[in-house]
Amino acid sequence: MTVVPSAHTPGESGLPARSLKPTVFWRIGEDIPQPLKGSFTVMSVLVPFLLWWGLASTGWVDGKFLPSPGMVGTSLLNLGQEGYLLSDTLASFLRVSAGFLLASLVAIPIGIAMGAFMSVRSLLEPLIGIVRYMPAPAFIPLLIIYLGLGEEPKVALIFIGTVFFNTLMIMDAVKFVPKELIETTYTLGGDRRQVLMQVITPYVIPSIFDTLRVNMAAAWNLVIVSELVAADSGLGKRIALSQKFFQTDDIFACLIVLGLIGFVLDLSLQAIMRMTCRWAAK
Numbered sequence: 001m002t003v004v005p006s007a008h009t010p011g012e013s014g015l016p017a018r019s020l021k022p023t024v025f026w027r028i029g030e031d032i033p034q035p036l037k038g039s040f041t042v043m044s045v046l047v048p049f050l051l052w053w054g055l056a057s058t059g060w061v062d063g064k065f066l067p068s069p070g071m072v073g074t075s076l077l078n079l080g081q082e083g084y085l086l087s088d089t090l091a092s093f094l095r096v097s098a099g100f101l102l103a104s105l106v107a108i109p110i111g112i113a114m115g116a117f118m119s120v121r122s123l124l125e126p127l128i129g130i131v132r133y134m135p136a137p138a139f140i141p142l143l144i145i146y147l148g149l150g151e152e153p154k155v156a157l158i159f160i161g162t163v164f165f166n167t168l169m170i171m172d173a174v175k176f177v178p179k180e181l182i183e184t185t186y187t188l189g190g191d192r193r194q195v196l197m198q199v200i201t202p203y204v205i206p207s208i209f210d211t212l213r214v215n216m217a218a219a220w221n222l223v224i225v226s227e228l229v230a231a232d233s234g235l236g237k238r239i240a241l242s243q244k245f246f247q248t249d250d251i252f253a254c255l256i257v258l259g260l261i262g263f264v265l266d267l268s269l270q271a272i273m274r275m276t277c278r279w280a281a282k
Contacts, residue, residue: 115172224236224258
C-alpha cells in the first residue's frame with residue numbers, strides 16, 4: 001500500500017511548521033501589558049463621552065431630549081451650589097447603607113449554613129427560591145401600608161430585594177469548597193466548629209465580597225424606585241422632580257452621580273478584599 005503524504009504534514013513542503021499564537025489582545029486567561037490596560041480603561045470612558053458630545057453638537061436631537069455634556073456639567077454645579085446634590089446623595093446613601101447592611105448581616109450566616117448543612121438547605125432553599133422571584137417593587141404597596149411613608153419602607157425594600165440573592169450566591173460559594181480541605185481538617189483532629197469557622201468561612205470570604213459587589217447595584221436600583229414612589233429627598237426624588245419640569249439635564253446629572261457612586265463603592269469593596277484576602281487577590 002502506498003501512503004500519500006498529507007499536504008499538511010510538517011516539513012514536507014520544505015517550510016517550517018507554524019503554530020498559531022494568540023495575540024496579546026486575545027490571550028485567554030492571561031494579563032495584558034499595563035500600558036494597554038490603561039489605554040483600554042481610558043477608551044471605555046472617553047469613546048462614549050465623545051459620541052455623546054458629537055451627537056449633541058450636531059443639533060440632530062433637541063437639547064431638551066439630549067443635553068450636551070456642558071449643559072449637564074452646569075446642572076451639576078447648580079445642584080451642588082443649591083445644596084440639593086449633597087443632601088439628596090446623602091439621603092440615598094444612608095438608605096442603601098442601612099438596607100444592604102441588614103441584608104448582608106442576615107444573608108452571610110444563613111448562606112454559609114445553607115451551603116454547609118444539607119438539612120438547613122433543604123429547609124430554606126425552596127422558600128427562598130420562591131420569594132426571590134417576586135419582584136421587590138411589588139412589595140411597595142404592602143410596605144407603605146405596614147410601615148407608612150417614612151424611612152422604614154425604603155430600607156425594607158432594599159432588604160427584601162437583596163437578602164435572598166445574597167443568601168443563595170453565598171450558599172453556592174460554600175458548595176464549591178473542596179471536600180479535601182474538610183476531610184483533612186477532620187483527619188488532623190478538627191471538629192465541626194473549626195471546619196465551619198476556620199476552613200469554610202475563610203475560603204468563601206472572597207466570594208462574599210464578589211456577591212456584595214454584584215448585588216450592591218440592585219440596592220441602588222431599589223432605592224431609586226422607592227424614592228420615585230414616595231420620598232421627600234434622595235436622588236430618585238430629584239429625578240422625579242426633574243421629569244415633572246422636563247429638566248433632562250438634571251436627570252443626566254443625577255444619573256452620572258449614581259454611576260460615580262457605584263464605581264467608587266465597587267473600587268472600595270475591591271480594595272477591602274485585597275487588604276483582607278491577600279491569598280485570593282491578584
